[in-house]
Amino acid sequence: MTDRVLYRSRLRISVVFAAHGAAVGAFATRIPWLQQHLGLSDSTLGVALLAPALGSFVAVPFTSRLVHRFGNLRSLTCLLPLWCASLILPALAPDLPALCLALGMFGATSGMMDVLMNVQGVQIEQRLHRPIVASLHGMWAVGGLVSSGCGALAAGADMDARLHFAVTAAVLAGIGLLAARHLPKADPTEARQPPPRFAFPPLATLPIGILGFCAVFAEGASGNWSAVYLTSTANASEGIAALSYTGLSFTLALARLSSGFVVTRLGPVRTVRLSGGFAALGGMLVVLARTPPVAIAGFALIGTGVAVVLPLSLSAAGRHGGDPSRHIAGVATFTYTSSLLAPSVTGAVADAASLPVAFALVTAFAACPLFLASMLARPVQSPRERERAATGGPLLLTQGDSAV
Template structure:
């Protein structure tokens, strides 16, 4: 495959990542509409918002079976429009049970699409022989930021979420179909037995999953509690408190987009160790912060610190040997459990002690890549490419 074709393929995969993030961004901005439309209390809404994580957790282990039958790119072409279409379901739900079912489907299609697009990205990364997964995740963040901005405008203009979601889903599904056409399939390797219908995460991916889990925990806890922290601990107004999440999201996107240069020169292990140090500094600032500028700076540094850990975990899992989609699904299943645990655990610790004390725990998770980065140093076993990749892998892991 020529460099021109590879670069075109990378652009197509980047569009898929941005589109996935755009669906999430659109949904996030209209959650208040859903709450008001169905008359849900905060506790009831909280229960409903667990459904996407549960649906994703249940569905992702089925992804490798789908890839075995269709191939990764064809499965992505089929599933991406379904993921976009699932955005419409919550807005048309007439009651809480229907909303939970709709959000479960939303999460299931999201999780499977997530695995497929990361597997596609790993395939392109291996052919380009340079790190691109973090920048693809940066495009996901950019898509989310742009879409959430459009969603905020739609909400401000009092546009019905049913119309907003329908138009957004149709546009993104169309763009996704164009982007996923003619994506290359993985090169055929040795004959393998069909994976089980429900493929549990391979044990070999557990260390990578733990590394990703810690980063996602810190990101999830910070994203959910940053605004509350600023208002309750740093005495900020609600308008200023909103800047904490904006700062976190912006630095996540910026760090991921700029990470290719850093990973190429430092290697994934050193990059993740550096990231852990930055995240630990950010968490320490948050714990000590009693004024808005210090707290916002701390959350921004946490965003920089955790930005590349999960993408590099996916990249390592995809090149770990065996079935890339199953490996990535294994890491994703472990890491995305943090989305279920992080907000609740942080809140429980804060209730028992204080919010700064809870962020001591968050800081410990954020700093863990300092000690777990060596899991990325495992040699990549890419069938048919061992001899080509050995020198590069040795350089990246130094």
């Protein structure tokens, strides 16, 4: 495959990542609309926001079986329109049970898409022989940034979320399918035997999974509760409150798009430690904020801090050897578990105490990469790689092995 084809493939998968981020951004900016439309309390909303992560948690372990049977690219192109269509369902829900079911469908399709597009990205990264996964996640954040900006305008204009979601889903499905149709097929995996129907995370992914868990907890809580935080704590209008997610998405995009330069200079471990400092500072600003500008700045710093942790973790998992879809799904299971807990725990603490107290807990998770970054320096070995090491053969290292 020529370099020109590979660079075009990188552009196409970047568009798919951006479309995925745009769907999440559109949903996040209209959470206050859903809360007001159904008359939900903070704690009830927190329960409802369990559903997307629960759907992802249940669906993601089946992804490797799907890839083995149909191939990664075919699975991606078939699932993409279904995932876009599922964005409309939450706005159509008439009550809390229907909302939870709709959010579960959205989370299940979104989570499986997440694994499929990361597998595709890792394959292209390996063929290019240069790190691109973090920049792909940067494009995800760019999509979220653009979509959240549109969501802020829609909220400010009092547009019905049902119309907003329908237009967004149609546009993203068209753009995503146009980009995905010419992506290269993924390389065949080493495993000849089909994976189990429900693949539990490999134990080798535990260290990087823990690191990803903490970062995603902070990102998930911030993404789901930032707009609500500004309306209830900083007395912001719905339109201004939507800008909190815009600030989060902007710094996520900027940090991920520039991560190649930073990681090359500092290495993954130092980069993640520095990121943890930014995230902790942002969390403290949010806790202390009583005006919209300070709160928005705090969420922007949280975005800067958590931006590169998950991409570096997924890149390491994808280079594990064997079936990359299973190892990426393994890390994704940890991160979706975190996504499952973050909104509901934040809502429960907010209902029992206050949103600032809840975000004090979020700040603690945001600061964890300061202390857990060294996990990226540990080699993630498959059984085959351990056998090579035992017999004196070459050992395949992950991106984090040369971090310090």
